[in-house]
Amino acid sequence: MSGMQSEDQRCVIIGGSHAGVSAAFALRKYGWKGEIHIYEKTTYLPYQRPPLSKTFFYEEQHVDLLKLKSADNYVEQNIQLFLHTAITAIDRDSACVTTDRGNSVAYDYLIYACGARALVPSINGINHPSAIFCVRDLNDILRIKEKLKTYRTSPQALIIGGGYIGLEIASSLRKMDVNVVLLERENRLLKRVTVKEVSSYFDQLHSKNKVRVIKQKNVTHIEKAGKELNVFCEDGMTFTTDIIIVGVGIQRNTSLAKDAGLTIKKGIVVNQYCQTNDPSIYAIGDCAMHDNKKYKLQLSLESIQNANDQAKVAAATICGHEMAYDPIPWFWSDQYDTKLQTVGISTGYTDKIVRQEIGQSNSLSIWYFRDEKLLAVDAINHPKAYVLATRIIKKDQLVNKENCANPEIEFSPLHMIVSV
Amino acid sequence: MAKITFITTDGNEHVLEGSSGSLMELATDNNIHGIDGDCGGVCSCATCHVHVQADHWDKVGPPNQIEADMLEFDDKVTEYSRLACQIDLSQEIDGLVIHVAND
Numbered sequence: 001m002s003g004m005q006s007e008d009q010r011c012v013i014i015g016g017s018h019a020g021v022s023a024a025f026a027l028r029k030y031g032w033k034g035e036i037h038i039y040e041k042t043t044y045l046p047y048q049r050p051p052l053s054k055t056f057f058y059e060e061q062h063v064d065l066l067k068l069k070s071a072d073n074y075v076e077q078n079i080q081l082f083l084h085t086a087i088t089a090i091d092r093d094s095a096c097v098t099t100d101r102g103n104s105v106a107y108d109y110l111i112y113a114c115g116a117r118a119l120v121p122s123i124n125g126i127n128h129p130s131a132i133f134c135v136r137d138l139n140d141i142l143r144i145k146e147k148l149k150t151y152r153t154s155p156q157a158l159i160i161g162g163g164y165i166g167l168e169i170a171s172s173l174r175k176m177d178v179n180v181v182l183l184e185r186e187n188r189l190l191k192r193v194t195v196k197e198v199s200s201y202f203d204q205l206h207s208k209n210k211v212r213v214i215k216q217k218n219v220t221h222i223e224k225a226g227k228e229l230n231v232f233c234e235d236g237m238t239f240t241t242d243i244i245i246v247g248v249g250i251q252r253n254t255s256l257a258k259d260a261g262l263t264i265k266k267g268i269v270v271n272q273y274c275q276t277n278d279p280s281i282y283a284i285g286d287c288a289m290h291d292n293k294k295y296k297l298q299l300s301l302e303s304i305q306n307a308n309d310q311a312k313v314a315a316a317t318i319c320g321h322e323m324a325y326d327p328i329p330w331f332w333s334d335q336y337d338t339k340l341q342t343v344g345i346s347t348g349y350t351d352k353i354v355r356q357e358i359g360q361s362n363s364l365s366i367w368y369f370r371d372e373k374l375l376a377v378d379a380i381n382h383p384k385a386y387v388l389a390t391r392i393i394k395k396d397q398l399v400n401k402e403n404c405a406n407p408e409i410e411f412s413p414l415h416m417i418v419s420v
Numbered sequence: 421m422a423k424i425t426f427i428t429t430d431g432n433e434h435v436l437e438g439s440s441g442s443l444m445e446l447a448t449d450n451n452i453h454g455i456d457g458d459c460g461g462v463c464s465c466a467t468c469h470v471h472v473q474a475d476h477w478d479k480v481g482p483p484n485q486i487e488a489d490m491l492e493f494d495d496k497v498t499e500y501s502r503l504a505c506q507i508d509l510s511q512e513i514d515g516l517v518i519h520v521a522n523d
């Protein structure tokens with residue numbers, strides 16, 4: 001662990017998004033006196049990503065509303081933000097990074113927060129930039145919104161991928177009255193992240209909102225036909241559409257770290273202090289992979305919680321404070337008027353309870369257990385379940401499973417928690 | 421312009437002024453410790469939990485339904501709990517004093 005620090009030290013952060021920006025401000029909070037540089041290769045003042053597929057997508061909002069911090073904030077906190085500047089190499093021997101403008105910048109500590117990019121599946125003909133879009137950054141969304149404005153009547157959109165991003169985009173497009181077909185390769189939506197009860201909830205929700213959800217459809221190639229696109233599936237089914245939006249997952253931006261000889265598995269491997277195998281280099285956010293002690297799993301999380309909390313841990317450690325990363329992961333997704341909130345990690349559960357509140361047909365919670373231990377909860381339109389589950393997991397309390405499984409019993413701490 | 425006083429858990433008072441957006445945004449724009457606003461203001465995280473000074477409660481009024489559900493089982497809930505992201509800045513709340521719930 002570090003500790004000594006002075007005004008002439010410098011912490012360099014690569015990537016100015018949720019993780020990188022949180023780390024910069026946390027460094028000041030924990031007392032870092034030296035310089036802080038953030039290098040971000042895109043041009044926008046760092047912004048929030050969650051609204052990109054939600055409110056920002058379907059509302060006419062100014063991009064300013066998305067900003068994580070105001071420009072003044074960086075100045076007040078003496079954080080030097082270099083936009084439109086990519087880091088092209090890390091030289092560990094001389095402890096410096098190289099920018100795409102050819103400058104070499106020395107660091108005492110380096111925080112690697114390069115995140116991820118959209119995974120582009122290998123589908124023949126997928127490169128028609130004027131009509132096929134990914135969903136990762138502000139430019140992607142601005143381009144989609146521009147494109148949609150060129151249609152005088154409701155266009156047809158086809159979404160490839162029924163994960164959270166694909167579903168949120170479907171919901172936003174419906175709010176804009178765009179016709180939507182959503183193709184999912186698996187036999188149910190959200191298969192990678194949740195159980196069949198949640199999948200079927202969202203399947204029904206989208207069908208009710210007139211999205212054509214079609215599962216077990218593997219797209220093999222795409223052809224341009226005049227202004228439209230023809231989409232061909234493995235089983236011979238074809239679709240004609242105006243635009244295609246792809247949401248099939250992410251690819252972590254680890255290449256610079258790899259070239260510098262840092263250990264990479266699914267993401268950049270870090271210890272509980274978010275340190276890589278080089279103690280002066282930290283990796284945080286979507287690009288990192290940590291050993292989660294609570295869940296005994298190696299996790300590469302893609303969430304705001306993970307980006308912000310890892311940023312705090314890295315910053316605190318650099319400033320000499322004792323703080324380990326031992327989170328209870330949480331996540332949310334908003335679609336139509338449904339709010340999904342997830343706390344914990346359900347991987348390895350042995351049994352689950354599905355609780356449907358009486359008289360609130362859209363209020364559902366799924367409780368995942370490993371034997372008696374509560375691992376995680378998916379709460380659909382049920383913030384109380386989300387908050388209570390967070391508390392139970394944090395305090396390692398026991399759930400009264402019988403009461404939990406019985407919606408006749410009031411949902412309250414008194415009834416849900418076993419008193420000791 | 422509304423003047424708002426945030427009292428953080430270390431007892432420090434921060435007097436801020438703003439005219440638009442939410443109290444959460446005003447706080448995060450000014451690095452008020454204990455208000456993280458992780459979900460960006462959509463009632464999903466409760467990292468913007470505040471306690472409104474009792475005699476100012478009428479200025480802001482009770483939480484909305486989702487907000488109330490997020491607060492009900494929170495460890496730090498009081499009868500004056502609100503989520504700062506759900507309170508809009510306006511002339512009506514000028515002079516408001518709030519206590520930040522988290523460290």
Ligand SMILES: Cc1cc2nc3c(=O)[nH]c(=O)nc-3n(C[C@H](O)[C@H](O)[C@H](O)COP(=O)(O)OP(=O)(O)OC[C@H]3O[C@@H](n4cnc5c(N)ncnc54)[C@H](O)[C@@H]3O)c2cc1C
Nearest residue numbers: 015017018019041049050087114115116285286302303304
């Ligand atoms: C549309 C969308 C909706 C989402 N919704 C939710 C949600 O509801 N809830 C939730 O918890 N999470 C959500 N997420 C996930 C969340 O946004 C990510 O987990 C988070 O952005 C990760 O932050 P990060 O800083 O690690 O990475 P990123 O946000 O990917 O940022 C990395 C940054 O590094 C920059 N960069 C990369 N390489 C270089 C380089 N060599 N030099 C300089 N800069 C570089 C990139 O330009 C980028 O700005 C959503 C994501 C998207 C895309």
Ligand code: FES
Nearest residue numbers: 457459461466505
């Ligand atoms: S900012 Fe997340 S609930 Fe207020």
